[in-house]
Amino acid sequence: MEWRPRQKPKEVRIAFIGTGVQQRSHIRTYANLPGVKFVAASDIVEEKLNEFCDDFNIEHRYVDYREMLKRDDIDAVDVTVHNNLHLPLVIEVLRAGKHCYCEKPMAGSFVDAVAMYEASEEYGKLLHIQLARIYDHVTVAAKEHIDSGKLGHIYHARSYGYRRRGRPYVDGYAEKEFDQAWIAQHGALYDMGVYHISQLLYLLGLPKLERVSGKVYQELDMDPVRKEISKFDVEELGVGFAHYENGLTLDILESWAIHGGPFPPSAIYGSKGGVSLGGDFSSIKADPMENAFTFYDEELGYPRVVKLDLQAEFGRRVQVDPNYNFYANSQAHWLAALRGQCELLPTKDIALETMRVSEGLFLSSTLNREIYAEEIPTLSKSTALRTQETPFGTLKYDF
Numbered sequence: 419m420e421w422r423p424r425q426k427p428k429e430v431r432i433a434f435i436g437t438g439v440q441q442r443s444h445i446r447t448y449a450n451l452p453g454v455k456f457v458a459a460s461d462i463v464e465e466k467l468n469e470f471c472d473d474f475n476i477e478h479r480y481v482d483y484r485e486m487l488k489r490d491d492i493d494a495v496d497v498t499v500h501n502n503l504h505l506p507l508v509i510e511v512l513r514a515g516k517h518c519y520c521e522k523p524m525a526g527s528f529v530d531a532v533a534m535y536e537a538s539e540e541y542g543k544l545l546h547i548q549l550a551r552i553y554d555h556v557t558v559a560a561k562e563h564i565d566s567g568k569l570g571h572i573y574h575a576r577s578y579g580y581r582r583r584g585r586p587y588v589d590g591y592a593e594k595e596f597d598q599a600w601i602a603q604h605g606a607l608y609d610m611g612v613y614h615i616s617q618l619l620y621l622l623g624l625p626k627l628e629r630v631s632g633k634v635y636q637e638l639d640m641d642p643v644r645k646e647i648s649k650f651d652v653e654e655l656g657v658g659f660a661h662y663e664n665g666l667t668l669d670i671l672e673s674w675a676i677h678g679g680p681f682p683p684s685a686i687y688g689s690k691g692g693v694s695l696g697g698d699f700s701s702i703k704a705d706p707m708e709n710a711f712t713f714y715d716e717e718l719g720y721p722r723v724v725k726l727d728l729q730a731e732f733g734r735r736v737q738v739d740p741n742y743n744f745y746a747n748s749q750a751h752w753l754a755a756l757r758g759q760c761e762l763l764p765t766k767d768i769a770l771e772t773m774r775v776s777e778g779l780f781l782s783s784t785l786n787r788e789i790y791a792e793e794i795p796t797l798s799k800s801t802a803l804r805t806q807e808t809p810f811g812t813l814k815y816d817f
């Protein structure tokens with residue numbers, strides 16, 4: 419390839435709301451990307467805020483994010499707080515005229531996600547939802563197979579995610595709010611399920627949901643002390659079955675904890691071929707052929723299993739494709755879209771469709787019946803926090 423000097427990318431000025439576990443992961447990713455300025459950060463817990471700002475050299479610190487949003491030197495705000503706070507904070511960011519990056523799941527309920535979507539349209543600002551799996555090598559490879567027609571007519575997909583014992587906080591990792599419905603709203607399906615469901619809905623071209631049924635469970639014992647502290651009241655296992663347009667079906671199985679062996683990976687099945695989406699970021703294996711995307715079809719009537727070496731191919735693409743970094747991960751993509759180097763993938767649409775089927779599944783579990791897609795907008799109730807108690811008083815949210 420012809421040698422060209424690397425151009426310095428246009429600077430993007432980022433601010434942060436929430437300085438917890440996941441925001442630390444975001445900022446480390448941004449720090450590895452060129453042309454990002456960390457302007458300011460906000461957290462209601464001052465010690466946490468100061469520690470974050472000291473660690474990442476951020477000068478401007480705010481316990482009240484509303485003061486931070488008055489600044490005119492911020493391009494985009496990264497909102498990484500728990501799910502029932504997504505709607506109020508995202509709306510204020512968009513209303514303040516800043517682009518907004520928001521964590522998954524999009525919100526605590528479907529109607530709240532719709533309100534966020536509409537606010538992004540109304541204020542004319544980008545809204546990007548963190549859906550990490552759509553950038554995975556397996557997803558890119560699967561999309562190329564689907565787009566080239568190698569699967570034929572696609573009729574079924576499987577969204578599976580497995581942890582033997584990995585409930586946040588009660589089994590060790592993350593803060594107790596993950597387990598509390600008042601702020602997180604739901605458990606395994608919102609934490610891990612959204613990654614797997616969104617990956618499939620993206621690959622399936624955002625099909626139209628017709629109806630869904632499902633059930634959520636909390637059956638396994640847990641550490642009694644951590645159970646008492648966390649007041650765990652969300653699901654550790656979610657199962658569902660959804661019907662989409664044109665006879666397409668999707669089955670869902672997502673576990674934070676279960677007495678059972680690993681589930682097979684998510685998969686998509688078509689009349690001419692199928693793909694197995696192994697190599698989940700949570701279970702990447704050292705052996706590149708095991709870290710596997712697998713394609714199934716027939717050759718001369720024989721069932722054929724094709725393993726692709728994604729590491730070798732993506733190692734090559736990093737070197738030769740000047741636009742590779744525009745899609746390398748959620749943050750790299752966000753920065754490229756903010757700079758106008760590529761169009762933002764429709765993550766708010768993918769996230770909204772993920773919310774639709776998830777909400778249908780939860781409603782089905784509560785009402786003990788199948789839920790039709792047209793019922794979801796009316797049965798879904800806002801779960802967003804209207805007020806929030808903070809060390810400096812009660813915040814009232816206007817949305």
Ligand SMILES: NC(=O)c1ccc[n+]([C@@H]2O[C@H](COP(=O)([O-])OP(=O)(O)OC[C@H]3O[C@@H](n4cnc5c(N)ncnc54)[C@H](O)[C@@H]3O)[C@@H](O)[C@H]2O)c1
Pocket residue numbers: 435436437438439440441460461462463466483498499500501503521522523592593595609806813
């Ligand atoms: N922890 C993970 O591994 C992980 C992974 C992927 C996605 N997420 C998502 O990230 C979000 C946050 O999770 P987390 O683990 O980082 O939570 P966390 O509890 O570690 O951090 C949340 C932070 O938000 C702050 N906060 C709350 N209200 C605020 C307000 N009004 N203004 C400013 N700050 C406020 C809290 O004080 C806290 O520091 C959730 O939506 C979760 O689903 C987390």
